Amino acid sequence: MAVEKDEFFREVTLRICSSLQINIAFERAFEYLRDHFPIDHMFLDIPDKSLGATRRIAFASVGHRPPVEIVPLPEGVWEWLGGLRAPFILNASDADERIRTFAPLIKLEGCSDLSMPLRIEDELIGFLILRAKGEKRYTSDHMALLSVVVEPFAMALANALAHEAVVRYRDILLDDNRFLRSELAPKLGDEIIGGNTGLRNVMEMVQQVAPLSNTVLLMGETGTGKEVIANAIHFASPRKDGPFIKVNCGAIPEGLIDSELFGHEKGAFTGAVTEKRGRFERATGGTIFLDEIGELPPQAQVRLLRVLQQREIERVGGDRPIPVDIRVIAATHRNLESMVTENRFREDLWFRLNVFPIIVPPLRQRREDVPALARHFVMVKCRELGIAIPPAIVPGALERLMNYGWPGNVRELENLVERELIRHRGGQLRFDSLLSDDKGGEFKHVIEGKAAGHISLDEAMTAHISNVLKLTNGKIHGPGGAAELLGINPNTLRGRMGKLGLKSGRRTG
Ligand SMILES: Nc1ncnc2c1ncn2[C@@H]1O[C@H](COP(=O)(O)OP(=O)(O)O)[C@@H](O)[C@H]1O
Ligand SMILES: [Mg+2]
Structure with missing residues (x-):
C-alpha cells in the first residue's frame, strides 16, 4: 500500500x-x-x-x-x-x-x-x-x-x-517521607511529663492555641522544654500531617542564613549548583520552629519581618515571590524586650512575634515534677543504654533532686540521670554528687543552728517533714509524694504528722 x-x-x-x-x-x-x-x-x-x-x-x-x-x-x-x-x-x-x-x-x-x-x-x-x-x-x-x-x-x-523513573522515585520519596515523619512524630513514650502539674498552665495555653494558625512565642530558660512544647503545639494542630521544620537561628553562619531560610535559585552565587528550597518553603503546609530567635542578626530580622507580614518569600537570586502557608513558632531564652530597648532586636519584629507568648517556667519553680521527670529519664536512658532492668532510686535521693536549683533545667536533670546510670552501672541511683541549692540549705541551717542549742527530735522531725511537704506541694501519697521521698509508708507518715500536729496543707486545683 x-x-x-x-x-x-x-x-x-x-x-x-x-x-x-x-x-x-x-x-x-x-x-x-x-x-x-x-x-x-x-x-x-x-x-x-x-x-x-x-x-x-x-x-x-x-x-x-x-x-x-x-x-x-x-x-x-x-x-x-x-x-x-x-x-x-x-x-x-x-x-x-x-x-x-x-x-x-x-x-x-x-x-x-x-x-x-x-x-x-x-x-x-x-x-x-x-x-x-x-x-x-x-x-x-x-x-x-x-x-x-x-x-x-x-x-x-x-x-x-x-x-516511569520519575514516578518510581516519587513513590520512594513519598514512602521515605511518610517513614521519616512517623519517626519524628511524638511516640507513646514521648509524653510531656508534668503536663498536669508543673506545666499545667503551659499545656492549657497549648490546647488553646494549637487549633489556630497564629504565631507563638515561647520564652524560658535553656533546657526548660521549649522545643518539647513547640512539638506539642504542632502535633496538636490541624497541620500535624504537614512538615515540622526546625531552624536554630544561632547555629547558622551569618553568610548562609538567607539561603538556608529562603532558598536560592540555581546559579544565584558561586556554589549554587542546583536550586534549593529554603526552610520556609519546606515548611509550607506545616510549622516552622525558629529556635533561639534572639540570635538572629539584624539583616535577617528585617527579612523575617517581611515574611511574617506578607506570608511570602523570595529566593536568593529569584525574581518572583513564592507564597508560603506556614505557622511560625519562635523560641528564645533571652529577654527580647530588653534586647529591644538596647536596639539589638527590632521592635516591629518583637510586636509581630509577641502575639501569643507562652512562658515555660524553670524547673526550680515546678519542683513537684522532678521525681516524675527523674523516673522518666531513668526509663528512657536505660532503653538507650541497653540496661535491661532500670535501677531503683534510693529514697533520700529524690528529695536531694527536688532541693537542687537546676540552672540547666530539665536538660541538666536528663544529663545527670544519664551520667549516674553510667557511673553506677547496675547499682541503685543515689545522686550523691549533687549539692542542694540554697533553698534546701536554708532548712538544714535552721535545723543545724537550733541543734547547736536545744532541739528535740520532734522539732527536727517537724521541720524536716514540713520541708518535704513544701517540696511536694502537700502531696503525701503516690509517685513524687512525701512518703516516697522520705522512704516510709504513707499511713505511717500520716500517723506521725497527726502526732506532731502537722497538716498536709495540700493546695487544691
Ligand atoms: N516536660 C518534659 N517531659 C519530658 N521531657 C522533657 C520535658 N521538658 C524537657 N524535656 C527534655 O529535656 C530536654 C531539653 O528540652 P528542650 O525542649 O530541648 O529545652 P529548650 O528548648 O527549652 O532548651 C530534651 O531532651 C527534652 O526532651
Ligand atoms: Mg532548645
Whole structure:
C-alpha cells in the first residue's frame, strides 16, 4: 500500500506522542501501522544489562498477549543486537547463525519479525518489533518505511522510561517521607511529663492555641522544654500531617542564613549548583520552629519581618515571590524586650512575634515534677543504654533532686540521670554528687543552728517533714509524694504528722 512518507511520519508521530502512558500511545500507533504493515503483535522491548535480557515494556496485539516478556540473551547475541543501527528482518529459517540461535528464544517459529533499534544520541534504548504470522512477511520496502518513524518512537520510549523513573522515585520519596515523619512524630513514650502539674498552665495555653494558625512565642530558660512544647503545639494542630521544620537561628553562619531560610535559585552565587528550597518553603503546609530567635542578626530580622507580614518569600537570586502557608513558632531564652530597648532586636519584629507568648517556667519553680521527670529519664536512658532492668532510686535521693536549683533545667536533670546510670552501672541511683541549692540549705541551717542549742527530735522531725511537704506541694501519697521521698509508708507518715500536729496543707486545683 503506497503512502506518502510525510503523511506517514505525521500520523505515527501524533499517535505515539498522544499519551504519557506508553501502552495507550502504543495501541494508537498500532492501529494506524496495521494499515501499512502486516502485523499481529507489536512490542517495545528494552535491553536490561542488569538482567542480561530484554524486558518488554509495551505491547499491542490483535489477538492474545504473547507470553514471552523477558528474553535472556546469550553474550554473543547481546553484542550483535547492540551493534545494529538499521531496521532488520528476522525469519526463523534464516541462514544467519546468530538469527538461528536467537529465533527460539523469542519464539519466532512460524512468524516473521521486523525489528528497529531505537537510539537517543546514539545510545541504544530499545527495540520496536513488528511481528506477523507466517514466514517472510516483511520486505525491504517495509524496512525503509519503518525507518521513517525511528525518531518519534525513540523519543516516546525515552519519555516513557523517564516518566516511569520519575514516578518510581516519587513513590520512594513519598514512602521515605511518610517513614521519616512517623519517626519524628511524638511516640507513646514521648509524653510531656508534668503536663498536669508543673506545666499545667503551659499545656492549657497549648490546647488553646494549637487549633489556630497564629504565631507563638515561647520564652524560658535553656533546657526548660521549649522545643518539647513547640512539638506539642504542632502535633496538636490541624497541620500535624504537614512538615515540622526546625531552624536554630544561632547555629547558622551569618553568610548562609538567607539561603538556608529562603532558598536560592540555581546559579544565584558561586556554589549554587542546583536550586534549593529554603526552610520556609519546606515548611509550607506545616510549622516552622525558629529556635533561639534572639540570635538572629539584624539583616535577617528585617527579612523575617517581611515574611511574617506578607506570608511570602523570595529566593536568593529569584525574581518572583513564592507564597508560603506556614505557622511560625519562635523560641528564645533571652529577654527580647530588653534586647529591644538596647536596639539589638527590632521592635516591629518583637510586636509581630509577641502575639501569643507562652512562658515555660524553670524547673526550680515546678519542683513537684522532678521525681516524675527523674523516673522518666531513668526509663528512657536505660532503653538507650541497653540496661535491661532500670535501677531503683534510693529514697533520700529524690528529695536531694527536688532541693537542687537546676540552672540547666530539665536538660541538666536528663544529663545527670544519664551520667549516674553510667557511673553506677547496675547499682541503685543515689545522686550523691549533687549539692542542694540554697533553698534546701536554708532548712538544714535552721535545723543545724537550733541543734547547736536545744532541739528535740520532734522539732527536727517537724521541720524536716514540713520541708518535704513544701517540696511536694502537700502531696503525701503516690509517685513524687512525701512518703516516697522520705522512704516510709504513707499511713505511717500520716500517723506521725497527726502526732506532731502537722497538716498536709495540700493546695487544691
Ligand atoms: N516536660 C518534659 N517531659 C519530658 N521531657 C522533657 C520535658 N521538658 C524537657 N524535656 C527534655 O529535656 C530536654 C531539653 O528540652 P528542650 O525542649 O530541648 O529545652 P529548650 O528548648 O527549652 O532548651 C530534651 O531532651 C527534652 O526532651
Ligand atoms: Mg532548645
